[in-house]
Amino acid sequence: MRRRRSPLAPSPLQVGLSYLALGLASVFVLFPLYWLLITSFKLPIDVNSGPFYLPWVDFKPSLHAWEYVLGTLGPDVRRAYANTAVVALSSALLALFLGTSAAYALTRFQYRPRVGAVVLFVACLGFVVALVALGVPWPAAVGLGLAVFILGLQTLGRRFRRHLSNDDIALWLISNRILPPVVVVIPIYLLFQQLGLLDTRTALIISYTVINVPIAVWLMRDYFQNIPPDIEECAQIDGASRYRIFWTIVLPLAAPGLVATFLLLLVFSWNEYLLALFLSKANSQTMPLMVAAMSGTRGTEWWYMSVIIILMILPVVLLALVLERYIERGLIVGAVKG
Amino acid sequence: MGERVRLKEATPRREGVWVRLVAWLERQASAFFLLPTVLVILAFVLFPLVGSLYSSLSRLRFSDGGLELSFVGLANYRKVLLGSEQIHFLGQPGAIGWVMGVMGLLALGIGVVMYRRYRAGRPVWTWLGQPLLGGLLLLGFAWLFLSRLWPGTHMGTLQTTLFYVLVGTALQYLLGLGLALLCAERLPGTRFFRVLFILPLAITPIGVAYMFRMLTDTGKGPLVPLWEALGWGGFFWVNDPWGARLAVLIGDVWQWTPFAFIVLLAALQSVPQEQVEAAAVDGASRWQIFRHIIFPYLLPASATLVLIRLIEGFKIVDLPNILTNGGPGTATESITLHAYFAWRTLDIGTAAALGFLLMLLVSLVTSLYAAWVLPRARGQV
Amino acid sequence: MINKSLRWWTFLVLLLSFALAQQGRFQGVSINVLTFTGPQIAEPLRRHAAAFERATGARVNVTVVPFSDLYQQILTDATTGTNSYDAWIFAPQWMADFAPAGIMEDLTARVRADTAIQWNDIAPFFREFSATYGGKILTIPLDGDFQMVYYRTDVLRQLGLQPPRTWDDYLNIAQRAHGRDMNGDGRPDFGSCIAKKRNAQSYWMFMSILGGYVQSQGTRQGAFFDTRNMQPLVKNQAFAEALRVYKETTRFGPPDELNLDVGDTRGLFTSGRCALSIDWGDIGPLSIDPQTSKVKDLVGAVILPGSRRVLDRNTGNLVNCTPQLCPHAINGVNHAPYAAFGGWSGGINAKVSAPKKDVAYALFSYMSQPAQANKDVTIGITGFNPYRISQFRDIQNWVAAGFSEAGARNYLGAIQQSLNSPNMVLDLRIPKAQQYQQVVLDRVLSEYLAGQLTIAQAQEQIHNGWEEITNAEGRQKQLQAYLASLGIGAR
Known part of the structure; x- marks a missing residue:
């Protein structure tokens, strides 16, 4: 199954404009990278005394930085x-x-997680943190918190009917x-x-x-x-x-x-x-x-x-x-x- | 031999367990797909969150044997919002006559919208709730922003951050969309451009910041001759608040446009080519095809992309830190940088307070976005 | 005959056993040393560590982090009980936070018992102020840091001017030199290059200007706070004058001076684009490095300029120097060289095992001993600047490194004059020093330079910001820390 050519063949002018835009964007992307590349071949003095653009023309490229990074470092x-x-x-x-x-x-x-369950969970979490802050060893605190949570889920949690949706979960994740x-x-x-x-x-x-x-x-x-x-x-x-x-x-x-x-x-x-x-x-x-x-x-x-x-x-x-x-x-x- | 026989006999029973296991796994599929992620995040996010919340309510001291957090209540928040850091954070407001005018117009606009909603028969609590709240928030932001634009006033780190985020995200999205569309056209050579446009993402943000520091140097940077040829030799971006902010913004756009580009490029692949071709055959213009066929397919990805960039953009820190260290004065300092400066001197309380204020701000913006934009973009309204 | 060879044998055996004992002295002990990345400091540390390992059998692991994160890394590691580092090379200014946290080992007894380190060869300022906190020796100096003014000898000669003695001289030279082409590339160059970037080194440069106006009676007088009541020495004419001079220098600087840090100004100076600069000792060795410099043998150094008028602490006014007011004045000018940053020093984690401490101490002692240190300070890449008296004596050492003899004499002369000054300004070394300087002073200075604040507003904001920190930390506690840092009886 090969791709078919679009019947909407762009006119030469459109193609030219597309390439112009792509070319401009490329310059915008590439020029900083070019500068990075030639800087890696410059001596400190060439970097410090004004913009030099072309190796061998403006300045004499040197491998000193590469030698230092790959050798000494x-x-x-x-x-x-x-x-x-x-x-x-x-x-x-x-x-x-x-x-x-x-x-x-x-x-x-x-x-459809119930709002009640989520609130309960957060509350239990606060409970655990408070316990740890009070000096209870953390495994005990986590165990206790978990027990309270499950207990609460069986009883209290069922009383709240409002649900959260998938979007809420996704939003929580990104938050x-x-x-x-x-x-x-x-x-x-x-x-x-x-x-x-x-x-x-x-x-x-x-x-x-x-x-x-x-x-x-x-x-x-x-x-x-x-x-x-x-x-x-x-x-x-x-x-x-x-x-x-x-x-x-x-x-x-x-x-x-x-x-x-x-x-x-x-x-x-x-x-x-x-x-x-x-x-x-x-x-x-x-x-x-x-x-x-x-x-x-x-x-x-x-x-x-x-x-x-x-x-x-x-x-x-x-x-x-x-x-x-x-x-x-x-x-x-x-x-x-x- | 005997073993093999026994094995054969045992097979049905084993299969029973297996089948039951498979069935159970199948029934619980929804949990197994989602739970690992939720648990991993819960396990590693909760403690840092609670810990930093506590540190925002305390002050760090050194005493014998180590560091000690002493509880100071809301003192850190007070310092940032009302005390010595207030102007730094919220800026210096100035003459506000015209600001009031603009605000009045905005309020009027919101009022009209709300009245129309009311007349359209929406339930009362809806228009009292989200739109009113959102409207007030918008008004508040507008006031915080506009009242700091007058000469003689200056923006705080809050306004600077908002500027970076709003303008930066818009520019990144538009540029990324343009490039993705161009690269999706099957012109020869687009493969080269595809890889090229991803490149800026590959550089660590700190590296990008240093690179722009090199490029924008007004003494030995490569743009100096161009700058002088344009007759701007006497203007130095580093000394001008807006010039410096613009430099930061350009760096940000350079680095993050590829993010929009790559996401939109992938999303473009889901546009059914037949529809496009059919429309083209029917004589639809390129704009019409884009607007009515391509763009709807890009909407969900766009909405996600903008949301992620909003959230990430608020955390901008490396670029202003390295490019200008927040200068001139405090003109380019973002909230995160503000927090970072405090944190570097181990003023952890103030840093955390700033972080949570930022979190509040981002949550507000995100909830507005999630309530108004996301459902529409995903075609749920 | 037999007798003689026997003596030789005995001697050889003794020597061998001594060498073996040395060899095994620290066999099997390994330490982790933390410092910042970069060829400077880390290079000599690694080089000496290798020799040290061969000599003693110890293992030295060097870890490096970026400079701007070093302070944080040391504190988080040591105060949370992680203790993954046994010793650090860091800025002694941070001692004010490290010492109260109880993470620094007291080295006094070790230093007293160590003859090889030649403690008394270390310049008095570094011995008594830099390495000492609250009467205890806590660090081993490896470097001497204070600021000087550098000038271009050729430019001053062309202009017929003398090196600056006061800040008015400095401004005058900067103005006359500004706009001349000083490196022959046809572009106009700058009168004065000072690093003024925010959140970098700019506040140190400002304190270098301020020192001569505000401190006249010796190091113990202090330049930041009134030693009686911890009031900031900010709302006075001396501070206002220093602010004025500071901003004035911007007129003769590169147009983007507000965004230059010290690396940039060094690049500009060594590529011949500046007539004057304020800097640490680094420009000297950098100027003779053919990879970086166009100004070899054209650089002069001089003690920080001073002032003929100094602060009267009772009235807050600037008054003319009198022999009582300025006992250390030279030809009527009060100089106060500024020991900004204080010089890289080695400190040892108090919470690690005794053998590790021994190894760490032996390593720092080894690095600081004249045999090693006196060579290091002549090498640009080490980042170490002179801090020992013997380092000034042997000019040949410097000539061998590439200085001209006149250049070496001039450079060392300026350093020596600063070092011998009894009126050296000690950098701020009290708890939260980083907040006083980096958060408050630095921000206000940059806002002032950017034109967001007037002189009076800047003074007001610094004063209030400093008072806020002092009050939050406890005035009495801060005052005592300040007095302790100045070596005034730790009460």
Whole structure:
């Protein structure tokens, strides 16, 4: 099934205008990157004494920054690189998996959590916090809170009839992203300290997964909504289980969305700074820390920083090159289905 | 041999368990799809939330053996809203005659809308509830914003943040939509552009900020000759509040337009090509096709995208921090940066109070958005 | 004959056993040291740590975080009981927060027992003020930080002017030099480059200007608060005059000076675009580095300019210097060099095990000993500036590093003059010092420079902001901390 050419063939003028717009946008995107690239080959004195644009014409390119970053800093950079790759890939996959299933659930099932139950839950939570603050050991407090909650759910919870909807759940999920990280970073630090996970990749993977899941849910929800449910219904009649339908029918149909979402989740964890700063000491430092580190008391070392940023972009570019085609493939499936 | 026989005998019973298990899993599918996410979030979000809420009500001290949080009630909030940080946060209002005029017009507009709703026979509590509340909120925002635009007044971190978020989100959406539409046209070479336009996302926000610091340098930046050729040699963006804000905004747009681009590009793939072609055959113009066929398919994704960018945009911190450190004066300082500055000196109480005020603000904006825009965009109204 | 060789053998055996003992001294102990990233500080730390490991058998792990987050990292790690770092290299200014939190090991006894460190070779200011808090030695100095004024010798010669002695001289030179092409690229250059970026180093530059107006009777007089009642020394003519001078320098600076931090001004100065600059000791070694500099041998340094009129603390007015009022004045000008930041120092976590403390102390002592330190301060990349008396004696050390002899003498002369000044201004070292300086002073200064505030409004806001913090923390407590930092009897 090859794509057919649209009968609405654009006129040469329209094509020209399109390319003009694309070209302008490319300049806007590329020029900063070009500047980054040539800065990585400049000596400090060439950076500081005025704009120079063309290597070999304006200034003599030098490999000093690359030598420093890959040589002197080599072990640090390699470690940070490995950390970043492991953490970003794992957390992006985890968040994608969790988020996709939750998004599917929120588009295909009706949830009706009772307001009473939610309020009760929050109240019990406050109860537990108060207990812990009063010095009760936390496992006991959590157990007690849970008991009260279940008890309350059986009795009180049934008396309140108002329901929340799927949209409310989705909104609650995304609302977890509202608070700026600066505010929560110290409690998070304490949390992982208690869990004994400071300075491990696990801590970063967990945090990034939690932070990014809501985004995955929201993005995937829209892609699922555009997939008509009839195919699934047919499959269900044929006796396929929900899980099977999800895995073999829905996910392939949502491939463009999955790829786009995965790319986004990946770059979010790839680039995160503040939590990485706090949750890692020596072993699990990631690349964004290396970038920030190039600004010391001597001022910013633009040449080194440029090298590190370029090193950071490269794998993402490669991945985007590989995955980009899948954003389109969904269209073919869509055409089959249509 | 005997073993195999026994195994064969055992199979039916095992299958029974298996079948029952499958059936149970099938019945509980709705829970199994959603619960993991909810539980993971609950487990790792609640403690930080409660912890930071408590720290916003306390002051940090160092005493022998470590740090100590002493409870101070609402003192941190008072300081930000009424005390020494008030002008920093809320700005310095000025001559407000014309502001009152504009506000009056706005109020009138809202009044008319509400009256029409009332006449249309909507239940009383509805028009007393959401629209009234929303209207008042809108009026409040408008006043906070407009009264700080007069010469001699200046904006606080609240207004600056709102400016970044509202203008930035709009620009990112429009640019991202334009680029996505261009790239969805099957012109030769669009694959190259697709990858290209995703690139800015791949750079860590701190890196983007440093990069723009380099680019916008008024002494050794690459744009200096261009700037001078345009005859603007005497204007330096860093010394001008709006110039500096614009620089921050451009950096923000540069980095986040790709987000809109990639989401919309993926959403465009769900537009049924047959409908588009049929309409084209029927002689519909490109604008008509976009407006009536393509755009409706983009609406849900657009609504989500804008919501996410609204929420994320409010947290803008790296760009103003690195580009201008909030300067000149406090002109480019966002609320998160304000909190960050306090936090860096371990004034955790003030930082948390600012964070929760921001949360309040974002929740208001989000609820308005969720109540008015989302259902329409998703075709539920 | 036999006797002689026996003696040799005994000597050899003794030497060997001593070396072996040294070798095993810290065998199997490993410590984590935290400092900030960047070639500076981390480079010499890693280099010396490697040699130290070979000599003692200890393991030294160096962790680095960005400079702007170092303070936070040390405090969160140590006060939450995580204690993943055994020692830190940090700014002694932070001691005011670290010491009351009880996270700093008292090093007094160790220093007293250590002859190799040559404690008395360290300049008195760093020994008595920088390393000491409340009568105890808490840090080992590895670096000497205070600000100076740098000038272009060639530009001043062309203009027929002398290096600045007062801030009026400074403004005069800046005005005359502003707009000249000073590096031959055909573009007009700037009279004065001062880092004025917000939330960076700008408030230190301002304090450098203020010092000469406000402190005249020696370090113990203090430049931030009245030592009698903790009233800020803000609402007075001295502060107003310093604000005026500070803003005036902007007229002769780069147009985007409000957005320059010290890295930018250093770049501008070493690429030959500025006639004057206020900076730490770094410009000296940077100016001889061919990778960064166009001004090799064209840079002069001088003690921070001062004032002929100083603050009368009873009236709040500026009055002419008298021998009683300005006992340390030079030719009638009161100089008050400013030990901004205080110089990188090593401190040890009080909560870690004794062997780790021993290793950490031995490492810092090793790094500070003249054999290591005197070479480090001549190397630009270390970021270490002179702080030992012996570092001024051996000019050859500096010539070997690339200075011309005259250049080295001039640079060291300015440092020595500052270091020997009994009127050095000590940086603010009381609890919440960061809030006084970074939150209040820094913000108000930037709003003043941006034209949002007048001089009087700026003074008012700084005064109120500082009073608010003082009152919240407790005036008496803050006053005593302030007195303790100035070395006045810890009551």
